[in-house]
Amino acid sequence: MRKYSLLVVSFFVFSYSCSRCSSNIQSTVTGSGGDTIRIIKSGLQFPWEILWGLDSHIWMTERGGKISKVDPVSGNSVFSASIAEVVSNNEGGLLGMAQHPGFLTNGLFYVVYNYNSGGNYREKLVQMKFENNAIQPVATLLQDIPASSIHNGSRLWITNETTPKLFMTTGDASNQPNAQNLNSVSGKVLCFNLDGSIPADNPIAGSPVWSFGHRNQQGLVVANGIMYASEHGPNIEDEVNIIEMNRNYGWPTVNGPCNLPAELSFCTANNVKEPIWSSGSSTIAVCGMDYYNNSRIPAWQNSLLMLTLKDASLRVLKLSPDGMSVIDQRTFFKNRFGRLRDICISPAGRVYLCTSNGSNGDVLVEISNP
Ligand SMILES: [Ca+2]
Ligand SMILES: [Ca+2]
Numbered sequence: 026m027r028k029y030s031l032l033v034v035s036f037f038v039f040s041y042s043c044s045r046c047s048s049n050i051q052s053t054v055t056g057s058g059g060d061t062i063r064i065i066k067s068g069l070q071f072p073w074e075i076l077w078g079l080d081s082h083i084w085m086t087e088r089g090g091k092i093s094k095v096d097p098v099s100g101n102s103v104f105s106a107s108i109a110e111v112v113s114n115n116e117g118g119l120l121g122m123a124q125h126p127g128f129l130t131n132g133l134f135y136v137v138y139n140y141n142s143g144g145n146y147r148e149k150l151v152q153m154k155f156e157n158n159a160i161q162p163v164a165t166l167l168q169d170i171p172a173s174s175i176h177n178g179s180r181l182w183i184t185n186e187t188t189p190k191l192f193m194t195t196g197d198a199s200n201q202p203n204a205q206n207l208n209s210v211s212g213k214v215l216c217f218n219l220d221g222s223i224p225a226d227n228p229i230a231g232s233p234v235w236s237f238g239h240r241n242q243q244g245l246v247v248a249n250g251i252m253y254a255s256e257h258g259p260n261i262e263d264e265v266n267i268i269e270m271n272r273n274y275g276w277p278t279v280n281g282p283c284n285l286p287a288e289l290s291f292c293t294a295n296n297v298k299e300p301i302w303s304s305g306s307s308t309i310a311v312c313g314m315d316y317y318n319n320s321r322i323p324a325w326q327n328s329l330l331m332l333t334l335k336d337a338s339l340r341v342l343k344l345s346p347d348g349m350s351v352i353d354q355r356t357f358f359k360n361r362f363g364r365l366r367d368i369c370i371s372p373a374g375r376v377y378l379c380t381s382n383g384s385n386g387d388v389l390v391e392i393s394n395p
Contacts, residue, residue, distance in 0.1 A: 066100040088117075170210055198211050201276070238274040273297050309333040316370075332378065
């Protein structure tokens with residue numbers, strides 16, 4: 026395993042372009058504290074999800090079907106297994122993962138993956154159990170979700186509430202009108218109880234649909250009671266949205282803000298919720314996202330950390346004190362590691378990134394501040 030530390034100050038690339046930010050953008054210098062980076066694991070093949078587990082290990086999915094439990098210090102996989110049913114097809118495969126709040130005692134966790142059913146490519150949400158150093162499926166919460174070689178989402182997030190909810194993003198699976206079809210689970214944010222039942226207060230009785238009009242969301246995080254999702258735009262207007270129950274996010278009619286004549290009428294008629302950030306006239310392919318508020322890297326406090334594939338960078342989106350808008354945007358590590366897929370943060374404030382370059386050359390990177 027390659028292991029090294031480098032001063033990264035010289036690699037920090039700043040960007041102040043922020044078409045959607047307010048005019049009072051702060052522009053203080055970051056990265057002056059001697060942050061270090063360390064490749065903790067290499068030889069990966071399209072890692073898709075990395076999460077900081079309740080057992081203080083990094084749990085990781087790889088798109089081909091592998092789940093690993095990684096020691097964040099040594100980088101060793103202390104457990105790994107593959108889900109045989111997973112069928113990886115371009116953007117499809119084993120995707121998002123989340124741990125049950127009681128994982129340390131019940132071993133339960135959730136995964137989303139693509140599979141073949143009767144000759145059709147599909148997606149399913151499965152509850153699994155980690156026990157006696159093995160994993161096994163416990164329950165299928167939702168299956169036969171339309172899937173495609175592109176636009177399958179999917180991230181999972183479990184809220185920190187008295188009665189936690191499981192949220193899941195789905196892509197439009199190449200069928201754009203489905204994003205506006207409330208009878209379809211494509212192009213949505215879905216909401217479940219942890220046993221897979223439908224919460225009684227979901228907007229449509231008996232349906233997991235929570236919000237709609239989404240294209241392909243591959244980042245999801247809840248912070249300070251606010252749910253944020255990153256969403257790929259077509260060739261313009263990647264988005265970061267605040268997800269609210271029963272709201273329409275516009276796809277496929279609306280890209281980014283409601284600023285074109287055809288969009289304005291649709292937005293008015295459908296009460297479309299506009300993004301709090303969008304990429305404007307090009308795309309950077311926004312993906313995994315987490316919320317940072319640790320004193321280890323003070324300049325990143327109260328920020329969304331969002332990875333990009335095409336732009337091959339980490340975007341630090343500084344939030345307003347109320348969390349409802351983006352007030353500053355900076356770009357780090359551009360082209361240093363290649364395409365970046367997902368991110369997690371340890372309680373000590375270390376940030377972990379995984380790449381999405383393929384050819385068994387993907388890595389897990391630790392960013393810390395000694
Ligand atoms: Ca939108
Ligand atoms: Ca627009």
